[in-house]
Amino acid sequence: MPRLWIAAFALLLAGCATAPEPAPVSSETTTAGRERLSDQDLQAKWWTWAASSPENRNPVVDDTGQWCAENQPQDVWFFAGTFGGAVDRRCRVPAGRPLAGPAITLASTDANCTTFMADAKGSVTLDGQLVELRRIAPVAITYQAARDNVVGQREGRVPAQGCGLWAWIPPLNPGEHELLVKGESGTFSSSARYLLLVNSSD
Structure with missing residues (x-):
């Protein structure tokens, strides 16, 4: 499986819980100046x-949160x-900043995205x-991809089709706060557990 497909990533998060699911938390409500992209x-x-960091400093490869x-x-x-696989991360988050990320995602061609999304499952639990x-x-x-990036692209601007959850x-x-991110598509699965400490001020 090409690395970029896996990166799809990266956030490649997936997952389905078998236990009773809690009520969804709406992500529609945002504060002024914090509207969704x-x-x-x-x-x-x-x-x-x-794609902005090499492997030895990349937050997707990171298995501790450093x-x-x-x-x-x-x-x-x-x-x-x-x-791929599961990690536990501890992170500090600035106050007043919205959080965003995929349960699972891919940046590739339109055809690859369509196939990828057909099997895509994921959840984010806060x-x-x-x-x-x-x-x-x-x-x-x-x-924009940096030099020696972990998604396997040349440095510079990268056109692609993006998709995901x-x-x-x-x-x-x-x-x-505890954030659980899970995702899967086909034979790929990923899980990340975040323990987040939100500062009282920036």
């Missing part, structure tokens, strides 16, 4: 973030799954409550 902008921005803050944008805090996911069909995006979470209250 469009399907295109969200994916382009996230993939630029995911690189959570690496290259985070100023207006949103991105989370990620893994390139403090025991399911977060409503946005199902994004293939949409044209362009993201995405979460947008309004800014969290100060304190500790």
